[in-house]
Amino acid sequence: MKAGANMKIAGKTVCVFVLLTITKVTRTVGNNRVTVTVGSSSVLTCSPKSNITMVTWKINPKVGGSCTLGYRADQNKTDRTNCSDSINWKLRPDWDPTLEIRQVEIAHEGDYTCEVVATDGNFHKTHHLTVLAPPRLTLYCDDHGVPVCEAAAGKPPAQISWVLESTSIPKEDAHDNGTVTVLSKFTALSTNRTNTTCIVSHPAGNQSKSIACRPSGNERVNLHVYVIPCFLSIITFMAVIYYFKLHSDRLCRKTRPPETAPTHSPQDDTMEVEPYTTYVQKENIIYNSVSDLTAEQNLPQGLSPAT
Structure with missing residues (x-):
């Protein structure tokens, strides 16, 4: 039981030692945010160390595939993978591992990580590159x-x-x-x-x-199209109102004729008397005729009525 416990303690001790060693050897120099405008150049630094064994730039743009720039001191050799000509070492990598981007484009935006392997440890530094495009x-x-x-x-x-x-x-x-x-x-x-x-x-x-903008010809034409009919409608409406007002005044001024007593003309009296006169004359004629006839009947023979 004690042997098993001792093995566990030893294992934990080894793990802690390895982690401390890795932490000491691999150091993060830091993260840096870089903003650059389209068309300009950008320089991304890497921690210069003496006795560099190897330098590697790992580039991960937001759009497109990644690229890699590397240098090995033991072989004095550089290589590049999938990197455009605008991305390159600023100077000789054995002197200065600084990276330069010429004529920055929007496609260059992304993360640029420099990893350095030296005799005193491993170091890496990341640049977050943001590209601005002026409108x-x-x-x-x-x-x-x-x-x-x-x-x-x-x-x-x-x-x-x-x-x-x-x-x-x-x-x-x-x-x-x-x-x-x-x-x-x-x-x-x-x-x-x-x-x-x-x-x-x-x-x-x-x-x-x-x-300075002025209303266009089309706008003026449209204005006329709306204003002129409106103006004509107003004039027509006012003319109709004036017409009815004028005639209503004339009708109001007209008065009813005065009521006068009917006139009585002699002709009307004559027309009223004539039927009666005619009737009397006819009655007289009839009466005379009857009287004459009666007289003839009463006279002796041989006598005739006097004329």
Whole structure:
């Protein structure tokens, strides 16, 4: 039992010793964040040590495959695997293991780790390379005379603002290479579009441009199309109101004729008397005729009524 316990203790002691040895031999010099702009050059240092046995740069970009640069002092030989010509030693690796990237591109973004093997131990240092792409600023007037600001192919996306406050919400269009184009239209409530300034803010540098836009011919035509019918409608409406008002006044001014007593003309009396006169005359004629007949009947023979 005691022998078994002693073996366990010995095993633990060996493990602790190995871990301490590895920790002492392999040292992490540190991590470094590097930011560089597209088109410039970047220099990544490695811990210079005396009595270097071997140096290895391991490059792991965010996009694409990894590459390796190596140097062996015992053979005085360098080799490279899958690395482009823009990535190389700055000087001779046996003098200085510094790495240089010429004409940095977005594809170079990633992690660059330098591993050094020397007589006094192993060392490694990692650089996190971030590539900035400044956007291309374009400011123009659209077909309606509205200022449009475009920050094309920026990395990271640019921030657009206007000197005159605008309510526009920028639109972003992402590209396959990691860049983003930002578009913003000036939509302030004010109709004054003279000397409108667009400001583009970006880590690679700020930019600004000014422009004066005027309403286009199409906008003026559209304005006429809406204004002229509206104006004609108003005139027609006012003419109709005036017409009805004028005629209503005339109707109101007309008065009813005064009521007068009917006139009595002699002709009407004559017309009323004539039937009665005719009737009396007829009665008289009949009466006379009857009287004459009666008289004839009562006279002696041989006598005739006097005429």
